[in-house]
Amino acid sequence: MKSSKSKKHVETITVDEGADGVMCDGGMGALGHPAVYYDLEELSESHRVFCGYCNREFVKHK
Numbered sequence: 188m189k190s191s192k193s194k195k196h197v198e199t200i201t202v203d204e205g206a207d208g209v210m211c212d213g214g215m216g217a218l219g220h221p222a223v224y225y226d227l228e229e230l231s232e233s234h235r236v237f238c239g240y241c242n243r244e245f246v247k248h249k
């Protein structure tokens with residue numbers, strides 16, 4: 188019996204429009220990782236950023 192870990196659940200998280208950035212630590216459980224901070228203003232072209240650790244997508248609410 189093989190357990191596959193290739194299946195990644197990518198979650199999209201909406202960030203409040205007043206926020207300059209977002210902190211991600213992977214949340215609780217298996218996806219947890221060291222806390223990182225993403226600046227959404229620097230990425231203002233698309234207003235979204237992917238967490239390099241847990242692959243979550245953060246989108247700034249307009």
Ligand SMILES: [Zn+2]
Nearest residue numbers: 211213238241
């Ligand atoms: Zn993350």
